[in-house]
Amino acid sequence: MTDRPDVERCDTFPKLLLYNAGRRGDRPAVREKDYGIWQSWTWGTVADEVRALACGLAALGFKPGDMLVIAGDNRPQLYWAMVAAQTLGGVPVPVYQDSVAAEIQYVVEHVGARFAVVEDQEQVDKLLEVKDRCPTLEHIIFKNPRGLRHYDQPFVHAYAEVQEQGRGFDADNPDFFESAVARGKGADLAIILYTSGTTGRAKGVMLSFDNVIVTARNGIELEGLTENEEVLAYLPMAWVGDNLFSFAQSYVGGFCVSCPESGDTVLTDLREIGVTYFFAPPRIFENILTQVMIRIEDAGWLKRRMFDYFMGHARRVGTEILDGRPVALTDRLLYGIGRWLVYEPLKNVLGFSRIRLAYTAGEAIGPDIFNFYRSLGMNVKQLYGSTEASIFITIQPDGQVKPDTVGVPAKEVEIRIADDGEVLFRSPGVFMGYFKNDQATRETKTGDGWVHTGDAGFFDADGHLKIIDRAKDVGKVKDNTMFAPKYLENKLKFFPYIKEAVTFGDGRDYVAAFVNIDLEAVGDWAERRNMAYSGYTDLAGQEPVYDLIQECVEKVNRDLAGEPRLADSQIKRFLILHKELDADDGEFTRTRKVRRAIVAEKYADLIDALYSDKDHCPIEAEVTFEDGRTGIINADLRIWQAPLSDSQAEAAA
Template sequence: MTHRTLPQLLFEKADKEGREVAFRQKNLGIWKEWTWHKYYREVESLALGFQEEFSIQAGDRIGIIGDNRPHWIVTELAAQSIGAVPVGIYQDASPDAMAHCLHECEPRILVVEDQEQVDKLLDIIDSFPTIESILFYNEKGLRSYSHDKLMDLKNVQSIGRTRASEDPSFFEHQIQKVKPLDIAFITFTSGVTRHPKAATFTHTNLIQTALSIHEVDPVKADDDYLSFLSLAWICEQVMAVGLSLTRGMTINFPEEPSTILNDLREIGPHLIQAPPRTFENIWTRFQIRMNDSTRLKKKIYTLTESGIEKNARAKLSNRSVSFLSKISYSLNDFFMYSAIRDHLGLSRLRRAYVTGGRLNKDAFEFFQGLGVNVKQTYGTVETTGYASIQRDHEWSAEGAGKPLPGLSMSIASRGEIQVEGLQVFAGYFGGHPVTEFSTGDYGKILDSGEIEIRGRMEERLALDSTDGRSSSEIETELRKSHYLQEALVFGEGRSYLTAMVTIHRASVGRWAEKNQISYTSYRDLTMNPEVIELIRDQVVEMMASLPEESRIKRFVILPEELRLSDGEMTSTQKTVRRTVEKNYKRYLAALYNDGGQFDTLSNLYSEQTNEGEIVPVILLDRSQGVA
């Protein structure tokens, strides 16, 4: 299939399986189906409308902004069909981030979902004279808007339908002109360590990555997939576009981001992918629910949890289990595990990919023990999202699987991971083509062939005592606690390790209520002495699994949750370290300042900052408080 393009695959699907379901979109509580034939006709009308109304040429860029909807993918395929290049822009990007993306790729047209995106763009549109029009496909709230660059997408499609009726075979001939090595998509890197870059991908990149995943984990035409991660993310492109067009699985779109969990239960997909924090949040919410249940249910769950742990350990160590253990697991699965999976919407799930990072060991074992086939993966934007996936029966919490077929991975100097193959992206926009890529991550290849990721090269802690650990490895250990949401570890060039953490609002809030601790805000919780003691105990417990020299010695609880709007988080739920350091530089200074006042009763080192704010630094080693 790599000798074909995505629009050509769509044409074949519509021609051979036109009545089969390609999409489902939930609207007002009802799932509405799109057949492959409808999908194709919608793409045809929009592509021809682009040509007729805007004279779009090969190589022109068309930006797309919005939640996951059929129209998002229709716009993408329409652009590709005429040789134009769709540019995925995250719908929750701030105006500044959006402006950066527009400056980098200079689109002629923007296709957006609704009023929210239109409002953002109208504030900055005058700075981008190359943008000729903003097309919207949800008119709610926009009927009274009057702007010469605003236009309803339906009007463009109407123009395209007229063109199609005049020459029914024109579009079919048009898509045959597109070549596999043409640029098919542009998206932006996460910007965790530097400003986001525009990465380009060919049709071959997306198709080959999808086929390689299918070779490892076969996908069926009647499989269901729930698409809830931004379509601007390359991993979502591989699933919702690549695997959909190559294997025919049905893509289901939730009604709203807030309804994802309910929609997950209704669809019961066969395949999902999500960042570690999504799985960790499901795990944490489940634990909260169990802790709030009746005494009898708690007792039953405690017994069940023991079985889950035993099953997980047996699976992950590839140990054979006794006949009695198998009987016990089968009974538990029938009476408890299956009900839990069904409640979580995972009853039909064959595999769940952890993307964009490593799921912590406790959460990984919870899902595996429950019978959910969670798999650690590794990849970067530049490897078209996926470079390695764990094989069935080769699970481990620490590893990231073996390389995908067609991709080779090697370890360069200082442990940096390098990749080469058809999945490697075409290069950064405006730059030179590439065939191999140095990832900026470091790790090692185990004797089994599995890759083990340690972290980013710049995250290597320059402490002789840390045994080459990265800050991200220690952060993953901290996030095992249900009471911690985010963690950032520091220590480069220092004599000891420290951390900034944020608390899990729901977990800590529920704990405070049960302990009759009143509070009015998140900040109140972070400053409460009993909460501080709780978090200190949690950090001590999480650090116990690490060697003494790799444990943090001090930490602070940040007074606010990290926010996407402040540039502290990416749209793919990664922490932007440089922004957090900048926003909380006084806290970082306090962690390494020994001039404050130590309170031996509370284990706090209360540090006075230059701005007059008191930063409570929590000590894990009381002797450090003695100046």
Template sequence: MTEPVRPQPAATADPLDSTLPGRLTLLARERPEGVGLREKTLGIWREFPWREYLERVRAAAASLWALGVRPGDHVAILSDNRTEWLFADLGAQSVGARAVGIYQTNPPDDVAYVLRHSGSTLVFCEDQEQVDKVIEVAADTPSVRRVVVFDPRGTSDYDDPRLMDWERFLEAGTDDEAWFAVRLAALDPDEPSMVVYTSGTTGDPKGALLAPAAVLAAARALTPTLGLSADDTVLSYLPLCHVAEKIFTFFIPLTVGATVHFGESIETVQSDLREVSPTLFLGVPRIWEKMHAMVTLKMRDASWPQRRLFDWASTTGRAIAERRLARCPRPLDGALWRLGDLLVFRALQERLGMRRCHLPITGAAPISKELLLWFHGLGIRIAEAYGMTECGGASHVNPPEAVRLGTVGPPFGCLDVRLEDDGEVLMRGPLVFPGYLHDEAASAEAVDAEGWLHTGDLGAIDADGYLSIIGRKKEILITAGGKNLSPEKIENAMKGSPFVKEAVAIGDARPFVAALIQIEPDAVGDWAARRKLPYTSFEDLSSKEEVRALIEGELRLANEGLARVEQVRAFRLLVKELHQDDGELTATQKVRRREVARLYDPLIESMYRKEARS
């Protein structure tokens, strides 16, 4: 059994810093006119100083209290990212209630599950679409007494007595600073104030309980490692139901005083990135894959001189990055890099919104090492991080000046980390959660009697404590020949192509690895249009023999980077996009492997029957 890695504990926080609303109060006192939030509406950015940020939270807290919300109650938020989410969330925490996020992409049945399981008494909804879901499941969610809508357009003729708009909600309470101070003083930093529902890839989502003391300890541990400060800027765009976005929208900004930006919508993320140019940015692998695809495809359409210049700069930049990461630079590397930056990198980074970003991070899912190296070669030095909802969302991160590609870095936050005999990563320390809401059996399975959190991930730890994640313990493919393979590694190799949006590796108890592949419709559609290849729909495009030949060529390239036993020998193109409503994806857009395998069993079997005949 591998010995635990023991990082140094973080400095003890001042008691005034022990809750998220408490941190907001401190920032409002220290820098009342400093900008805490910026939100873009109809093309115009509006600023919220820390003072006003606190006033909005205090008003929300007073209204929640006036409407009967008490300590221990659950308050749900069904919305996209916006400032009102923060006001409602922190307002609920201020009165001792627990904030419960619900993905706004969830269908009504999934919304009902979270409301019913949590016993939420009040739910905030973004707009008419989300209100309709809550009204549809009213009979199944009797605990919900109030429904507050941020954007009431289209709901004025609704006769549900529980419904009120945000402005009327704020009028329910009386703003009282002394009362608010008493409520904050009554908060227990070790008492859970948030419920984060896991993605539910293998069953119903579980509600992980998070306490403010733990999440703030994690944020404080991150601060010196990553060089975070009040000068940092963040773009909030990933779902706030997910713990990863909570880290970058709540935990870090309220720890260091960074400014959080909210764009107009998820569709405007790329333009918002260019406009905000954040200094700190979390991108899930899909975001980085889309950036890579966008650049790759645009370069294919560029003029011959532009392509040659980009090829030289990216190839040279990659070689310099490899030497820098290996700590063996050459004398001319600095001059060559400055030339590449002048001719290519600067403009490209500005177009991607990454020019000012001193800390681009990837997490929440596995990512290809090749893709990371490609970005490093362009001067976008992405660092991998790792964590689970059950440990406050973060436990490991690569230090910016000591990144090791293929690892998620060393642990932080006074965590003990060790490997079980079978290679499972175990963690113990103050960041580990107290359990799941209303599920003692699952809680006991997650955290053993000695306090070790069983992550379910297989990993390896090097001599310096850097952790490498091999894959999910339950998802490792064991071929008929007895080889243990990581499906994530194989899938990431395939998704390195700009033409592949999703890939599902198949191979458990099979003689070889096969795959179900979903094309990237925009990229493949553009490819088809340039070849004057007509099509009418996603299904029609995916069924074209020319498209199959395109993906077959991309698969050959992907296989070159895989060991022989990992190489994909057969594939099928999906003629529909995987979707959450069909049970194929989770709310976080992770593939439900078992469900996909069940739904597409005939297609999977056809790959092996054909191979057996050939």
């Protein structure tokens, strides 16, 4: 590209906007589906819209340093409001559109916002509800006037009216906009994103233009994105990923962003747009796959056979072909036929015909789901990131994608593993600090720019980062081997027969596990073997079931043996619990996270038995029934020894 020096001089979004308007003024910058039709705005018209809004805000008294709270679904007008605020030297602060009034109040108060630009009546009502408690809030601007006709408060304005006022202001002060754009610098604060911390109040992450723009540019260069990409902006604007993928990269790369009609129509809109670059959390990939499988079950015999046959073939060779590894010619030919008959039609139905690159992040994605998409020829990659990093920390490089790692450090990112296993990083995207929270900033960011992620991980032999657990949950087994309970438990839970697992090992000589079988899967397995059982407790105590689970544990141990750092955290002894862990008994949180302390206390006898040489343990447990009554379950649990794999032998093999 010959224009690189020009675009690289643009160090703020308002400058990039003017650059794009000059260079590709007639190309679409943003689309929104409204009244059933995709409405488009070119870079040229977007620049006009932003100019009118920025001038309108200035006419209302918006000053450099002012905060602009933004609330609503992904709408072009709300993205423009971000740029308008940045033009004026102010800072946009997007909030989650489904926040309750009190959460919005917290943000408005905390940043001391004078202005808010919101989508519709719902958001206006929330702000009006808390306005008395937010003395700084002076103006509320809404995009969609429906239902707001009777709101006669002088501080509530329609977006279009503010723009109209802005056009008048612009006519009187023709140089105002350009000089405001020119004043911005890359080091300025560009945006504040509130992260919903698991503990305490949300923290406002301050990112500068340099943070976001350099990170966006590095991502574009790494993946070779062009101005022809199509993306769908459907994740909350308050989330850093949306800000990077649907805003920053679009401005830097000059490609078009489409806003869906509503939250319910995302999958339809995805198909209509035909995205080429897509981000989704694992849950969405999982939902799409489930829908496919259900529809295939309903399809005719021939289609079902064809699907099964070719998907089987894709599972064998699809990912190898995608990664450019050598594959036999006959397999390639068969894959080509499958592409014509199954893969491409399927991708077309899902709206992924044109997809070149898809990212997933946020939590561990099941290897089956991940490989399903990759075997179809979709380049789905995992990344690891955080708001504090302007998202990118690691990305899986093309051709070297392994389902259980998150890839290698992104461009210009340095990673260090602390002694306790915690992952630290340093990059151009590292945030400026937490807004009005120096203490939290000091706890997270070291003086020389390293940021604590709170996640524990390590690099595998190929230099790929593997995230295993939250650092505070990671312990040590005997001779200082790392013990990551969630990592082991996830490995166990990837087996369909295991519903839940709790592992112990911190400060012990070896690792031991509680297992909950999946009643449906194991019940089905038992029926096919003509095994009789009366219920969960009975089934869980049967010897063939122990055999079945032992095989799973063995496989996990074999996996672990291949990872030198975790080889000594193999599961030595396990038992199958006589009852399913239940949130009603306090063993889970309502979001199904195991409460380790409560489980450890409640089943102390069982844990002691796991760390003795007994091969069974009687147990009496109190359970709470659905109607609130309590009862006692008696059982005599077997404890089995699982064979350990030899890490040396495995490494040699």
